[in-house]
Amino acid sequence: MCGVAGVAHSRPQGVSVHMLARMAAAIKHRGPDGYGFYCDSQVGIAHVRLSVIDHAGSAQPLTNEDGNVVVSCNGEIFNFVELRSELRSLGHRFHSEGDTEVLAHGWEEWGPSLLPRLVGQFAFALYDRRQRMLFLARDRFGVRPLFFAERNGTLFFASEAKGLFATGQVEARPDPFGLDQVFSFWAALPPRTPFADVSQLEPGCCIEWTSGRLRHWRWYELSFGGMDTEPSDAIEQLDRLLSSTVSVRMRSDVPVGGYLSGGLDSSIVCSLAARQAGEALRTFSIAFADASLDESLCQHQVSALIGSRHTTLPIGPDDIADAFPSVIRHVETPLVRTAPAAMYLLARLTRERGITVVLSGEGADELFLGYDLFKEAAVRRFCLRQPQSALRPRLLDRLYPYLQPGRSGEFWRHFFLSAGDPSDPLFSHLPRFSSGQWSRAFFSDDMRDSLSSYDALEELRCSLPAAYASWAPEHQASYLEMATLLAPYLLSSQGDRVSMAWGVEGRFPFLDHRLFEFAARLPPSSKLRGLREKDLLRRWALGVLPSTVGRRTKQPFRAPDAKALVGATSAAVVDHLLCERSVREAGYFRTDAVHALVRRCRGTQPLGSRENQLLVGVLSTQLWHNTFMQGTSFGPELPLERADILLGASFADRSISPFPTSYE
Amino acid sequence: MSEDQIVSTARRYIEDNFLYMKPGVRLDLDDSLLRKGVVDSMGVLEVLLFLEDTFDVRVSDNEVTEHNLGSLRSIGRFILSKRVGSAAA
Numbered sequence: 001m002c003g004v005a006g007v008a009h010s011r012p013q014g015v016s017v018h019m020l021a022r023m024a025a026a027i028k029h030r031g032p033d034g035y036g037f038y039c040d041s042q043v044g045i046a047h048v049r050l051s052v053i054d055h056a057g058s059a060q061p062l063t064n065e066d067g068n069v070v071v072s073c074n075g076e077i078f079n080f081v082e083l084r085s086e087l088r089s090l091g092h093r094f095h096s097e098g099d100t101e102v103l104a105h106g107w108e109e110w111g112p113s114l115l116p117r118l119v120g121q122f123a124f125a126l127y128d129r130r131q132r133m134l135f136l137a138r139d140r141f142g143v144r145p146l147f148f149a150e151r152n153g154t155l156f157f158a159s160e161a162k163g164l165f166a167t168g169q170v171e172a173r174p175d176p177f178g179l180d181q182v183f184s185f186w187a188a189l190p191p192r193t194p195f196a197d198v199s200q201l202e203p204g205c206c207i208e209w210t211s212g213r214l215r216h217w218r219w220y221e222l223s224f225g226g227m228d229t230e231p232s233d234a235i236e237q238l239d240r241l242l243s244s245t246v247s248v249r250m251r252s253d254v255p256v257g258g259y260l261s262g263g264l265d266s267s268i269v270c271s272l273a274a275r276q277a278g279e280a281l282r283t284f285s286i287a288f289a290d291a292s293l294d295e296s297l298c299q300h301q302v303s304a305l306i307g308s309r310h311t312t313l314p315i316g317p318d319d320i321a322d323a324f325p326s327v328i329r330h331v332e333t334p335l336v337r338t339a340p341a342a343m344y345l346l347a348r349l350t351r352e353r354g355i356t357v358v359l360s361g362e363g364a365d366e367l368f369l370g371y372d373l374f375k376e377a378a379v380r381r382f383c384l385r386q387p388q389s390a391l392r393p394r395l396l397d398r399l400y401p402y403l404q405p406g407r408s409g410e411f412w413r414h415f416f417l418s419a420g421d422p423s424d425p426l427f428s429h430l431p432r433f434s435s436g437q438w439s440r441a442f443f444s445d446d447m448r449d450s451l452s453s454y455d456a457l458e459e460l461r462c463s464l465p466a467a468y469a470s471w472a473p474e475h476q477a478s479y480l481e482m483a484t485l486l487a488p489y490l491l492s493s494q495g496d497r498v499s500m501a502w503g504v505e506g507r508f509p510f511l512d513h514r515l516f517e518f519a520a521r522l523p524p525s526s527k528l529r530g531l532r533e534k535d536l537l538r539r540w541a542l543g544v545l546p547s548t549v550g551r552r553t554k555q556p557f558r559a560p561d562a563k564a565l566v567g568a569t570s571a572a573v574v575d576h577l578l579c580e581r582s583v584r585e586a587g588y589f590r591t592d593a594v595h596a597l598v599r600r601c602r603g604t605q606p607l608g609s610r611e612n613q614l615l616v617g618v619l620s621t622q623l624w625h626n627t628f629m630q631g632t633s634f635g636p637e638l639p640l641e642r643a644d645i646l647l648g649a650s651f652a653d654r655s656i657s658p659f660p661t662s663y664e
Numbered sequence: 665m666s667e668d669q670i671v672s673t674a675r676r677y678i679e680d681n682f683l684y685m686k687p688g689v690r691l692d693l694d695d696s697l698l699r700k701g702v703v704d705s706m707g708v709l710e711v712l713l714f715l716e717d718t719f720d721v722r723v724s725d726n727e728v729t730e731h732n733l734g735s736l737r738s739i740g741r742f743i744l745s746k747r748v749g750s751a752a753a
Contacts, residue, residue, distance in 0.1 A: 382713045389725045391709060398706045530714030532681050547684065 002060065003030030003500075004072040004125050004146075005158035006038075006045040007167070008134040010212025015044035017650055019167050021637035024048050026166035027159050028638065029330075030074070030500045035638055036060055036645035038070045043127050043134055047072040049644070050503050052252050052357055058098030059644035065093050068129045069107050070647065073100040074159050075122030075144040076507070078248040083117065100124075107135075112206065115219045119248065119512060123201070125157060134209040140220040141363070141511045142190070142203030142487030145496055149198045153212045160497070161198055161332050162634050170198065172628040176450035179588065182334050183439040183617055184456045187488035189463075194333045194624070203487045220513070221465060222482060224475035226521040230536070234526065237518060238540050245512035246272040249359055256507075257282035257355035259346070260310065262298030264534065265361025265370070267306075267549050268541060269509050273359050274306040282355050283308040286342050286559075289316050293558050302549060313349045315342055317564030324565065325573075325623055330501040331493040332628065334621040336436070336613045342559040344498035351502040358499070362490060363510030366481050367519035368534040369474055369527040375399055376416065377428035377477050378528065383417055393417060399531075425461055425468060428477035429484065433457055439614055442593045460484070474524035562601045562615035574598070577622040586625045589618055665747065670719065671740035677714050678736075682707060693737040698730070708733055715739065721746040 005023035007015055017039050024035050024046040031048030038045040038061040047060040061072040077083065080099035083106060088094065092105040099120075106114040107126055112135070121143035126135040136157055138146050148157040149170045156164050164170040175196040178188040188194050190202040201207060204220035231237065246269060250256055258270040260283040274281040283303055287296040296312055303310035323341045331340055350358055365371050376399055383392040393413040420430035433456075443451070468476060491508075499506050509515070519527070522536065529535040541549070566574050576582060578598055580591045601607060601615050640646065675691065682702050683689055689702070697703045703711060712723055712733065721743060723732075732742040 378713065378717070382716065385716070385722060386724060391725050391728055394706060395709045395713065398710070525718065530677055530681065530717070531710050532677075 002050050002072075002074045003027035003048040003159040003163070004045065004074050004123065005047075005163040006043065006072070006125055006134075006156075008043045008127075008155045008157075008209050010153040012041035014041050015039050015650065017044070017640060018637055019169075020044045020046040021640060022166040022168075022634070023158055023163045024638045025636060026162040026634035028635070029503060030159060032503045034059060034644040036643050036647070037640070037651070038072070038127065038647040039650035040129075040648040041650070042132065044648075044650075045070060045072045045125055045127060048638075050356065050500075050505060052076070052254055052505060058096045058100060060100060061645065061647055062096065062101055062104060063647065064104040064108050067647075069104045070127040070129065071100060071103045071107070071124060072126075073103055073122055073124035074146075075120060075124070075139065076505075077102055077118050077120040077122060078251060078512075079117075079119040081251070112137075112208075112219065115206065119514070121507070121511070123159065132210060135206065136201060136209070137206035137219070138201045138203055140204045140513050141482070141491065141516070143491050143496065143506075143508065143511060145492060146201040147193065147198060148201065148207070150214065155209045155214065161193065161195055162628075164198060165628070165632075166634045173197070174588075174625070174629065176447055177454055177456070179334065179447075179621070180440070180443075180451055180454065181456050183336065184433055184436040185460075185484045185488070186336050186436070187333060187485070187493060189460065189484060189488050195628070222479055222520070223465075223467065223517075224471045224479065224520045227523050230523060230526045234522065234536055235540050238536060241512075241515045241518055242268065242272060242509065242540070245509040245515050246359070247276060248512075249273075249507040249509050250276050252357050254356055255282065255354070256357045256359060257284060257350065257353075258308070259283070259358050259360040259506075260285045260299050260302060260308070261361070262295040262302060262549075263361065264537065264541060264545075264549060265364035265510065267302045267361075267545055268364075268537070269359050269361045270302065270308060271306045271544060272509075274308055281306065281308040282353065283310045284346060284350050284353075284355075284358070285310070285312050286346055287312045287314045288560065289314065290560060293560070298549065301546070305546060305549075311349065311353060313346055315345055315559070317560045317567050319345060320560055320564040321567060321573075324620070325627075326501070327498060328620055328623040329627050331497045332624070333493060334617055334624045335493060336617040336620075337494075338559045338561050338564060338616055340493045340498050343494050344501055347499040347502040347504040350499075350504050356503060357505045357507060359507050359509060361510060362495065362506070362508040363486065363516070364534065364537065366478055366486050367510055367516055367527075368537045369478060369524070370534045371481065372399060373428065373432065373481070374474060374477055374528055375531050375533060376431070377473065378531065380416055380419070380427075380431075381422055381473065384422055387417075395531075422473070425464055425476065426457060426480065428473065429480050435610060436613070438610060439617060442589050442597070442614060442618065444587055444590055447588055472524045474528055475520070478520075561612040562607055565615060565619055566598065566601045574619065577619060577626070582622060586622055586629075588621050588625070594618055665719070665744070667740040667744045670743045671736050673718060674711070674715065674739050674743075675736055677718075678702060678711065681710070691736065694735050696730070696734050697736075698734065711739075715743055719743050719747060721750065 020037050028048050031050045033051040034049040036047050036059050045061050061070050063070050077099040080102045083102040087105045121139045123138045123144040123146035147161045149164050151169050156170050158164050165172050173196040178192045178194040181188045191199040193200050205218050208215040258273050260266050260270045285299040288294045320338050320341045327341045327344045379395045396416055416431055420427050526536045583589055583591045583594050
């Protein structure tokens with residue numbers, strides 16, 4: 001796990017090594033263990049390294065035998081052992097024991113057809129010097145990030161947008177459409193970002209850049225369906241896949257730990273990891289003082305069962321408020337939830353305890369239809385089949401008992417049942433999306449003018465894959481969840497960005513494409529049977545975990561929200577950020593609406609999800625604006641003389657190449 | 665699809681979702697799901713959602729009765745009649 005950054009001109013016009021060193025400095029937190037550069041007159045690549053596999057031999061950027069393929073990778077290629085063996089049998093000579101080198105030799109052998117052979121989570125930059133082509137690629141599900149921007153015929157790229165801004169060539173400006181998406185979907189959907197003219201490479205996509213021409217294509221498409229009935233050996237297949245996906249993710253030269261939420265998914269992952277770990281697995285979890293959010297009892301039960309050395313981090317509202325500004329600097333986007341702050345604090349603890357690689361259960365809810373949203377869509381379809389039924393809407397009360405403190409059930413029934421028609425391709429997600437779009441009432445006149453007739457939902461409808469209409473409604477919902485929440489928010493703001501803030505690498509066995517493809521082919525009833533979520537996974541777990549865990553229903557991960565941010569200890573900061581002058585100067589929101597919202601959040605009335613979402617969204621937008629729109633420096637450039645490796649013509653007199661090379 | 669198959673499928677769903685907390689409870693064909701405390705009124709609706717999705721039938725409010733959905737046997741008989749009815753139509 002690491003960070004990559006770089007630049008590619010359309011012609012040889014010189015690359016500033018100092019600019020590369022500034023880009024590396026901006027993302028240094030991603031790779032605290034070392035750094036290196038490749039630089040010639042047309043292309044420059046910077047790499048900051050978190051050492052996980054082959055400490056001694058895998059400094060990056062690295063090359064193939066003749067130095068004509070240069071590569072810098074953020075992430076892991078889990079099947080590198082098998083690929084290296086295959087490439088060696090084809091005559092390739094390896095210099096290192098690490099995983100990244102298979103990219104250099106694999107590119108020589110297979111070109112872009114290398115990508116489908118990779119089992120991993122990665123975003124990499126590869127420079128083919130013979131073709132003078134820069135190639136950027138991102139993994140199937142978007143575990144690792146990659147941003148890019150074109151300016152005057154030059155391509156800039158980096159693992160985080162701040163790496164682009166550190167060049168001085170790419171300016172940070174807000175994109176109203178991207179911000180509208182944040183409030184609608186919880187995150188801007190790739191390729192959009194909250195920054196104007198800054199893109200993120202979409203999951204499963206790649207870019208070729210040759211002489212100033214950019215070619216972009218999708219190398220992996222999410223696909224669903226294929227089985228009408230569950231195969232008789234489905235549990236055996238699932239067993240083999242889970243063992244294998246955890247096993248390859250235990251490959252590491254540093255100890256691997258686990259995040260243990262106490263729910264089914266992380267319990268499965270930690271249980272399998274504990275069996276394979278050489279010594280007691282280190283596990284970590286969060287405990288909230290608010291009992292309605294806390295899962296620590298289940299965490300301790302599972303930890304005792306699997307024999308892990310467990311550490312719990314108690315988090316209170318003040319901790320969330322204190323961490324929030326740093327979190328916004330790392331996630332580089334406004335947020336509508338504070339859960340990323342909790343994960344940021346957990347990653348800090350994990351790093352302090354000496355663990356830099358953690359497994360977790362991300363992805364299981366999307367693959368096996370675990371979220372309440374999937375049940376909600378099933379109940380809404382059930383109700384809308386008999387719109388006059390007085391009985392059916394009562395199921396919504398059972399689904400969301402916690403959603404209605406002080407409200408009548410009728411309100412929520414109307415909200416859910418009038419959200420949209422089953423013929424709408426976004427049907428499953430319309431209640432969530434429409435709730436987010438309600439925030440538009442808070443936008444300033446200027447923001448609304450900028451948005452004009454922009455319709456984030458329509459843009460999403462137009463982006464759906466061609467096969468989408470042929471999928472079962474449950475699979476359409478699964479796709480939407482992966483495209484709109486998993487990749488842009490859970491794996492990013494709540495995943496990569498807050499764990500890499502502390503140089504901690506997350507690994508997600510459920511997001512192995514072999515397991516995804518197995519789950520995606522299953523009939524929906526194997527996953528959501530009636531209102532029983534993750535059916536097949538639960539059936540498998542009954543043989544492995546205690547029935548109290550195997551049968552435990554999904555508990556959404558929620559951290560203290562608005563009340564935490566407007567509480568006593570952070571009152572002065574909030575007063576400053578949300579005062580009339582600050583709100584007007586930033587220009588995103590109506591000052592009167594923000595004033596009323598803050599007063600409401602500081603009152604004694606219980607807050608609904610809308611108020612929570614709005615307060616967090618408004619406050620984080622103001623923080624984001626102050627952090628990125630006001631010429632922030634991202635630290636002094638990294639000193640070249642302390643780099644692990646300097647490759648390329650720009651360093652001809654100090655080149656430390658692993659192979660004899662003849663650079664131009 | 666026979667009545668026995670419908671009963672067996674419904675039994676598995678009810679056992680998995682409502683009886684797992686009561687491992688000693690045995691569910692006979694004619695046991696009343698409500699009076700035996702297996703499901704509450706909401707549970708009946710949840711079972712109904714499962715039956716509609718699984719057996720591709722549509723049930724109106726006035727058919728949600730003890731007679732039609734009150735026991736495993738009545739569920740089997742009722743769902744089979746709905747399937748036969750929709751096939752004939």
